[in-house]
Amino acid sequence: MREEILLKLGITLHLSGEPLRAIETLGKFRRNFASSPLRAEAEALMAEILPPEMENFIAKGEDLQAVILLEKYRELLIRGDGKWPFLPKLAKAFARLGLFDRGCRVYLYMIDHAKSDDAAESFYLPLASLYYDRDEYTLAEKYSKTYLKQYPKGSNRTALFLLRLRSLYKLARFEEAAELLQDKQYPRSTKIELMATQIYWELGDYNKVIDFANRLGDRGEAIPPSGLLLEAEALRRLGHAKQALPLYEVLAEEGTFGDQATYRCGQILIAKGERVRALKLFTDLVEKGKNALWRQLASDFIAAETY
Incomplete structure (x- = not known):
């Protein structure tokens, strides 16, 4: 008699829109009447109530409560249809x-x-x-x-x-990544082209770095600072400092890689024989720069010049 009353109470709570109390009541039924012929009916109802109630918790942002419910009745849920x-x-x-x-x-x-x-x-x-x-x-x-x-x-x-x-x-695994990019049908996107510049930089293929950076420009997109920096660095490595200089100047103004770009501008100006301009850039970098490495390199140059 007690088990029938408890089961009916669980059903009533469910029909009355009190799912949590229904789950608690039916859970009590399972614990207290494990061998009852009504157990299968109670578990079937619980399996019906639990998923939407867990979904409600998630919808309300109460993720932990949903997980607690899952852990508490994992065995019952696993025995369900899994749908x-x-x-x-x-x-x-x-x-x-x-x-x-x-x-x-x-x-x-x-x-x-x-x-x-x-x-x-x-x-x-x-x-x-x-x-x-x-x-x-x-x-x-x-x-x-x-x-x-x-x-x-x-x-x-x-x-x-x-x-x-x-x-x-x-x-x-840079070589494997590069193989994927050799497929002419690879999906195009700004992030993929930027990733390609990093991959080819690691492989030391500076022409490819420049190629993929330029693909962004060819689509009418502004090259993001990280891509512009690698393009400038690749040009410099290939001995095209003159072409790299305007890119570094843009980066120096943009700010993200400003200190590195300013230092590179100074290096290129030195190579061009424009020591006064270079010294001014290095001085500004020492006074206003934020990156310790590039400030130190600029400081070392100034010290060497004034020694």
């Missing part, structure tokens, strides 16, 4: 809580249990991104590569191509 429409939100909740491994496991579960390849497609980008953010670059590269192979025209192709390049860069 939880809120799983992508749960994976994000894990990530927000810093539980990256748990988030990755949820995405892997969704990929493995997706009804079709199309259904699994959207999970690769967040999965690979989580691995990348955890500094697990080998796994980030692995799942980026898998996606690009399975979905050559997928909607996340550009993002995962970039993520694969970044992962290979972090792994110092």
Whole structure:
């Protein structure tokens, strides 16, 4: 009799819009009447109530409460059909809580249990991104590569191509990254072209650095400071200081790499025989610069000049 009363109370609470109390009551039923013939009915109702309630917690920003509920009734949920429409939100909740491994496991579960390849497609980008953010670059590269192979025209192709390049860069597998860029059909984007300049810089292929930096300009885009700096440095390495000078002058004014660019301008002016202009730049750098390395180099030059 007691078990029937407790089960009916759980059902009533559920129908009355009190899901948390219903879950608590049905959970008490499971603990106290483990061998009851009504246990299956109680668990079926709990399995129905739990997913939307967890989703509600996530929607309200109460990620921890959703995770607590999951952990408390994990066994019951695992025995269900696994069709939880809120799983992508749960994976994000894990990530927000810093539980990256748990988030990755949820995405892997969704990929493995997706009804079709199309259904699994959207999970690769967040999965690979989580691995990348955890500094697990080998796994980030692995799942980026898998996606690009399975979905050559997928909607996340550009993002995962970039993520694969970044992962290979972090792994110092520069030659492999460069091979990807040799494919004429690689997806174009500002971030990919910038990544390419860094990859070819590491390989010492300065002509390629310049080529990829210029591709941004060819599309009518302003070359970001990091790309402009590598282009200027590549030109200087190739002995084209005259062409590099205006780029350094732009960077000196822009500010992001201002100290380095100012020092390079001074070096080039020295080579051109314009020592007075160079000395002024070095003096300004020592007085106003923010980067200790470039200030020190400028100071050393001034000291040598006035010795």
